[in-house]
Amino acid sequence: MTTVLVVDDEIEMRKLVELHLHQAGHHVLHADNGEDAIELVQSSEVDLILLDVMMPGMSGFEVCREIRTFSPIPIIFLTALDAKTDLVKGLKLGGDDYVIKPFTTIELIARIDAIFRRVGINSSNENHRVGIIEHDLVGRQTLVNNEKIQLTLKEYELLHIFINNEGKAFSREQLLERIWGIDYEGGTRTVDTHIKTLRLKLGEQAGKYIETVWGIGYRFEVME
Incomplete structure (x- = not known):
């Protein structure tokens, strides 16, 4: 470590x-x-x-x-x-x-x-495969069922946080702070909008990995 x-x-x-x-x-x-x-x-x-x-x-x-x-x-x-x-x-x-x-x-x-x-220090796992998603940190690309999908920077960052914290629930406020920064003045609806487009781009199967946790926010979990 x-x-x-x-x-x-x-x-x-x-x-x-x-x-x-x-x-x-x-x-x-x-x-x-x-x-x-x-x-x-x-x-x-x-x-x-x-x-x-x-x-x-x-x-x-x-x-x-x-x-x-x-x-x-x-x-x-x-x-x-x-x-x-x-x-x-x-x-x-x-x-x-x-x-x-x-x-x-x-x-x-x-x-x-x-x-x-x-x-020459190996600090982290830079290539993640979860379910049908392959997330490449070095190449900054995401594949679903071996097909590359185009994500915006914020969508990519959301997915990266989810994959690195599988099973953990995040509030909208936590996601807003981590991705948009502590000085961002927009509301949490920004998170909901980006989650919606990210799910659509991931497709019907992989999009379901992002679960809505009522009263809290969102969680990423592969149930296969």
């Missing part, structure tokens, strides 16, 4: 990221400041760091600079900054990638998996 260190001074963001990482099969360590992050890297087996840029005390850039003096561990910046000069600065300091807040679960996990593939 791979270990990811999450460094962010915002506790809610840290908890949210940790939840997603746990569900993707990663062991998680965390720190709310740069000094503690550096100590953890020096004292623990860490495979990758998710590093917030804007923190009190040492900034993420300063933490990255310090870590690069003794370790080549992959670093992904978590940042609300959209100025290209800031992002370029982070990469020049030794960062491997960046994710701009707000981000979706699938984007974050995909970037982590991409870096692990680059350094």
Whole structure:
């Protein structure tokens, strides 16, 4: 199991990221400041760091600079900054990638998996087959009965979450937060609309894998 260190001074963001990482099969360590992050890297087996840029005390850039003096561990910046000069600065300091807040679960996990593939670490099962559905994370394609179907990005992300959490019920609010982000201002009807189109594209048999759980939301389960 791979270990990811999450460094962010915002506790809610840290908890949210940790939840997603746990569900993707990663062991998680965390720190709310740069000094503690550096100590953890020096004292623990860490495979990758998710590093917030804007923190009190040492900034993420300063933490990255310090870590690069003794370790080549992959670093992904978590940042609300959209100025290209800031992002370029982070990469020049030794960062491997960046994710701009707000981000979706699938984007974050995909970037982590991409870096692990680059350094030769097998972090997760990237090709899932459930029932008559084959879901390929690397190729970003979905097949039903060996025939490729065209999904929008949001439909793909919904299916990815369902397949990775088979049998688990999700509320509309949980799905909205995971896929559209915590800052999305639309209502939960957006989820219902995308579920409807996803079921249609999966077809009569596979569409039934997505069950409506009355009073809660939706669950993905293959009953065959």
